[in-house]
Amino acid sequence: MSGSNDLFGIAAHLHVLLRRKTGRVTDTEWMAVNADYAREIARVARRAAEVDGHAELLPWAEKLEAALQARLEPQRKPLLQAAADTLRAGQVPVTPVPPDTPASPDSKYVGRLR
Template sequence: MADTEKTAIAAHLYVSLRRVANRVIDIEWMAQNEEYARAVIKLAVEQGNDELARQALRYQALLNGEQGPARTEAAAPSADTVKKRYIGTLR
């Protein structure tokens, strides 16, 4: 499970770093090499982007053997909210 989660977070870091800093990382190498992963984490945190830093710190928690914070699923909007939002806008 930890390897799957590491790879998933590394993929998110890849996309975010490419968008924010125009940097490309190797996802598989990050999951296999702890030294490379720590360098990528440092790079991500230095960018000053909150989402990027949050993802990097989640990955670092996995490297340290900690269980990352549980992801919370957003509650689905009620049927009334969806109905109000889309009435008159879709044609």
């Protein structure tokens, strides 16, 4: 099972538990693709576990957060690694401007009427 399928399965299970225990209806597909929404649903599930005593929600909220973290982590590593390598080398990324690039129209216009 891929990470996306795992995340969707966990989201579906948590959706059913939240609907049965608290009456809250969630969007399973959106939970599987939107990290902010998934974090909020996990927070709601944790709150229901603490306040309302629905302890079976807590492990599923943790599973959702772990699956979400596992999905997001591979996307962040290459960018963070490249930034760390650049800083370690003491280089500052600079985008060169070709010498034949004309100046912007705003720099030529000094306030005269045309």
